[in-house]
Amino acid sequence: MAGAGGMGEVSGGAGGGMLLGRRLDRWDGAVAAYAAVAACARPLTAPAAVAVVLPAVVFVAVAVRRRPPARVRLARRHVAPWVLLGVLLAAWEVAGLAWGNDAAHPTLSLLLDPVLDTYPGRLGGWLVWLGAGRWLVTR
DSSP states (O other): OSTTTTTTOOOOSSSEEEETEOOOOHHHHHHHHHHHHHTOOTTHHHHHHHHHHHHHHHHHHHHHHSOOOOOOOOOOOHHHHHOOOOHHHHHHHHHHTTTTTSSOOHHHHHHHHHTEEEEEEHHHHHHHHHHHHHHOOOO
């Protein structure tokens, strides 16, 4: 979906509103506004769960409607570091859960708890999560 302000629009250029080489559009404003509201929900509550599910449904719906890009063959040397990182993070989570999820064997969520206890931390987490989701469905 390309066009003025569409979720698929990515442009460079020397105008204002640039972030990471990409022009900001109305969807970026919507993401930021949603993150600001969603960050108000206390963690592990029904409103927080609903706040997580709503954008997930929207991102999945947008991703399903888009035509997949042409496949690109990547060399193993480009893929291997990302696979290794994913495996290491998964192993850390499993080990932390298996050993008790305490200060001696923390999971990533336990390490992030102090940051996500504050509104600015939750807002940052929401912006990262929603930004990553938007990037995935619009690339």
